[in-house]
Amino acid sequence: MNFFLETIKVLLLSIWYNVESFIHLFVPKKKKNIAGEVVLITGAGSGIGRLMAQEFAARGTVLVLWDINQEGMKETARLAKNGGASRVHYYLCDCSDKNEVYRVADQVKREVGDVSILVNNAGIVTGKKFMDAPDSLIEKTMEVNTMAHFWTYKAFLPAMIANNHGHLVSIASSAGLIGVNGLADYCASKFAAVGFAESVGLELLAIGKDGVKTTIVCPYFINTGMFDGCQTKWPRLMPILDPDYVAKKIINAVLTDQVYLLLPKSMYLITAFKNILPMKQGILLGQYLGAFSLMDKFKGRALKQE
Numbered sequence: 267m268n269f270f271l272e273t274i275k276v277l278l279l280s281i282w283y284n285v286e287s288f289i290h291l292f293v294p295k296k297k298k299n300i301a302g303e304v305v306l307i308t309g310a311g312s313g314i315g316r317l318m319a320q321e322f323a324a325r326g327t328v329l330v331l332w333d334i335n336q337e338g339m340k341e342t343a344r345l346a347k348n349g350g351a352s353r354v355h356y357y358l359c360d361c362s363d364k365n366e367v368y369r370v371a372d373q374v375k376r377e378v379g380d381v382s383i384l385v386n387n388a389g390i391v392t393g394k395k396f397m398d399a400p401d402s403l404i405e406k407t408m409e410v411n412t413m414a415h416f417w418t419y420k421a422f423l424p425a426m427i428a429n430n431h432g433h434l435v436s437i438a439s440s441a442g443l444i445g446v447n448g449l450a451d452y453c454a455s456k457f458a459a460v461g462f463a464e465s466v467g468l469e470l471l472a473i474g475k476d477g478v479k480t481t482i483v484c485p486y487f488i489n490t491g492m493f494d495g496c497q498t499k500w501p502r503l504m505p506i507l508d509p510d511y512v513a514k515k516i517i518n519a520v521l522t523d524q525v526y527l528l529l530p531k532s533m534y535l536i537t538a539f540k541n542i543l544p545m546k547q548g549i550l551l552g553q554y555l556g557a558f559s560l561m562d563k564f565k566g567r568a569l570k571q572e
């Protein structure tokens with residue numbers, strides 16, 4: 267195709283994609299049917315993982331739950347069974363350990379079958395200034411929040427590619443799009459998770475496997491306990507999110523093959539501003555939005571349990 271024709275084609279398609287996107291602001295997208303799909307959720311023993319399990323259960327899926335918290339998983343399994351899951355299987359699996367991921371993944375394939383929806387949700391936060399964070403916790407954060415995604419993809423993506431069918435869901439964070447004072451290792455792990463999921467999504471498109479979808483979720487603080495103590499300066503603009511609301515939005519994004527889900531909606535604007543405004547103005551706005559003191563009163567889960 268010559269330059270002129272190709273340019274016209276790109277211009278016309280660009281206009282159409284924007285019109286289509288505008289229409290979908292008012293007309294909801296068609297939702298896909300996921301009954302019978304095998305959904306694996308890491309970190310399913312509490313928080314968003316548990317709530318997503320309940321949402322997936324209500325759609326007649328087969329659920330595979332992974333966590334290091336056996337009691338939490340049992341409770342999620344009970345709720346999911348009562349909530350309509352066709353089957354629920356749960357496995358103790360420390361996602362930070364590559365060999366354990368591969369071993370338990372093989373067990374899942376033998377006992378349940380191929381996973382068609384993979385939700386990388388397990389996550390941890392150190393909550394310390396970078397120079398105060400012990401090396402071991404920094405390494406653990408990278409292993410759970412990022413490296414685990416590599417190993418679960420390696421384990422479950424081949425079957426999705428072979429069938430040209432599946433969905434990869436990465437529960438990242440708004441801290442994977444914008445750096446935060448006091449969250450250096452967590453931000454690094456979430457930026458990496460976003461870059462990884464986005465890149466593999468493009469790799470799949472490039473090889474024509476467009477039946478394997480990707481959804482990347484970037485929420486602000488959610489009221490699950492993980493970031494207990496943290497405060498938001500302007501709750502109307504940047505509210506601490508309700509976990510049920512987040513889980514429902516994630517399921518909706520999966521059902522409509524939405525690639526990026528940022529929560530709350532103001533995150534779309536803030537992320538765009540970050541990339542286009544002069545640095546000094548960006549810092550000014552960051553201070554205005556309280557981004558410099560978000561972690562000042564962090565307690566998190568560990569300290570809460572003490």
Ligand SMILES: NC(=O)c1ccc[n+]([C@@H]2O[C@H](COP(=O)([O-])OP(=O)(O)OC[C@H]3O[C@@H](n4cnc5c(N)ncnc54)[C@H](O)[C@@H]3O)[C@@H](O)[C@H]2O)c1
Nearest residue numbers: 309311312313314334360361387388389439487488490492
């Ligand atoms: N809570 C928030 O404010 C917030 C905001 C943005 C993104 N997120 C992300 O959402 C995800 C879920 O967080 P949440 O708020 O539900 O927290 P949570 O602490 O309730 O859930 C995390 C789960 O991961 C499990 N887990 C931890 N280490 C693990 C490991 N090595 N192997 C397997 N499981 C492990 C925990 O046992 C727990 O059940 C995380 O990835 C988190 O980073 C949370």
